[in-house]
Amino acid sequence: MDVGHHEFNFFGQSVEIAFKNKVDKFSIERMILEIMGKVSNIYDFARVKLIFECKNGYVKGDSVIIAGRNQFNIESKIDNEINSGKLIISIITRKTINGNSSENLLDIINDIKGNIEKS
């Protein structure tokens, strides 16, 4: 078979997030945008999908990073402020990328969550 798609890596993470205080959808959007921004600094090519699910709805973000471009979309279906939810993230990159990507990703998520709580 001559398809080249086995030359790509997938990794994903699902993280329960509880904020100290209630946050609005703009904070969740900012968190998702920051994660996508950090990922774009790490990889020359990546397909990133994120969804933050909570009892009031969801915020979904996705992006394609290639050759220094980061084309992204974000969609919010949350009305009220929330204090917890589940963040699911999936990333497809090239297999040439080394390192423990899942651990790096968890660090990124925790850093950004901390920044939101401080602000």
Add this chain to the structure above:
Amino acid sequence: MEIIQVAGFLGSGKTTTILAIARKLVDKGYRVSIIVNEIGDIVIDGKIMEMSGLKVKEVFGGCICCELAINLAQTIKILKDEYKPDIILIEPTGLASPSQIRELIKTLNKMNTKPIITLVDILLINEFLSDEQIREIITRQIRDADILAINKIDIVKNELLLKCEEMLKLLNPSAKLIKISALKNIGIDELITILGV
């Protein structure tokens, strides 16, 4: 039962396009199911589709054009037996080979494959084709298409669109070319008409 495959590289707008097509078909009175394939073991697009009230089955942890081909056949059978849809929309991974999926479907009983739609992301097609590894995958997806749908046309200038059309005609002269914006619901009716549904 009809099967419609909406292919295209990562980020080309497959989920949005499938949702737009599915809504129109449901409005026309069809029973519609969706099969979503994710290369990894986390499914996000399927969740979004289910939230839209559609019947969705997920095949994950590989690609239905090769290592998970048997799972695709089983999933089609389960949907057929349990839900009896008129139409199944298939979203392969962005790395899949559409013709291989069509060949698999052809081996199944009482399944009619509709023309393959390959979506082309007008915003990133030049970057993708400049990358040797990605170019190989995208070129195959374009050549496998019966319908080439240039997506995201609402946010580009006409000259870029014309260049893209010329390039696609060179890569696959026999495919029907259509311009859409799945997000803005532009061209979806025409796409359904071309599909012959």
